[in-house]
Amino acid sequence: MNELESAQAQEVMESWFRQVTTPGSRLLSHGVVPKIEPKFVSCNFEEKTVTLSFDVLEWELNPQNVIHGGIIATAFDTTLGLLCHYFTKPQVVITVSLNTTYHKPIFMGDAFYIKAKMEFQGGSLCNITGDAWTQNNSVLAASATAVFKALREMQHNPLV
Ligand SMILES: CCCCCCCCCCCCCC(=O)SCCNC(=O)CCNC(=O)[C@H](O)C(C)(C)COP(=O)(O)OP(=O)(O)OC[C@H]1O[C@@H](n2cnc3c(N)ncnc32)[C@H](O)[C@@H]1OP(=O)(O)O
Numbered sequence: 001m002n003e004l005e006s007a008q009a010q011e012v013m014e015s016w017f018r019q020v021t022t023p024g025s026r027l028l029s030h031g032v033v034p035k036i037e038p039k040f041v042s043c044n045f046e047e048k049t050v051t052l053s054f055d056v057l058e059w060e061l062n063p064q065n066v067i068h069g070g071i072i073a074t075a076f077d078t079t080l081g082l083l084c085h086y087f088t089k090p091q092v093v094i095t096v097s098l099n100t101t102y103h104k105p106i107f108m109g110d111a112f113y114i115k116a117k118m119e120f121q122g123g124s125l126c127n128i129t130g131d132a133w134t135q136n137n138s139v140l141a142a143s144a145t146a147v148f149k150a151l152r153e154m155q156h157n158p159l160v
Pocket residue numbers: 020026027077078079081082085092093094095096149151152156157159160
């Protein structure tokens with residue numbers, strides 16, 4: 001890929017992520033994803049990465065008043081799954097496995113950033129990793145590794 005093609009691919013990728021994360025988009029129209037309010041931050045076509053941000057919302061707290069681990073897992077699933085979807089669309093993407101490790105608590109009033117990276121894209125399986133950083137990028141709060149499968153059939157996917 002030459003420099004011009006690379007710049008164009010970057011522009012297309014950014015435009016797609018901005019569009020799917022705009023309020024009212026199909027991704028954000030129903031179900032769990034809009035409730036955690038993903039926001040597009042940046043992406044890099046060459047590196048196959050994307051970063052989304054999430055505010056900690058009151059309903060997401062656990063009884064100790066830190067964000068529930070299941071919410072962080074959902075944010076990882078969404079960010080890593082979306083990146084996978086970008087490189088495999090129009091196929092349906094489903095999560096085969098998602099392993100999350102929690103390093104530090106994230107508190108109400110914080111925002112966290114998830115950077116996902118496509119580590120390997122095979123014929124139907126994708127290995128994607130992610131890190132969650134708190135607001136000022138100073139604290140690594142959680143990490144995840146996931147395997148996604150791009151299904152051949154498209155009829156199950158209302159999103160494409
Ligand atoms: C605007 C655009 C935005 C786009 C956004 C994308 C955002 C993503 C961000 C969010 C990411 C969140 C992502 C999530 O939350 S995905 C939800 C959590 N994951 C699952 O439910 C996976 C369950 N496991 C399996 O289905 C099987 O073990 C797999 C498929 C892994 C391997 O098993 P095998 O190797 O045998 O598969 P095959 O290639 O023959 O495939 C057939 C199988 O596939 C299935 N299966 C089929 N359809 C769906 C479906 N819709 N949703 C879920 N499963 C579906 C169905 O079982 C079927 O089997 P059968 O019933 O025929 O026997």
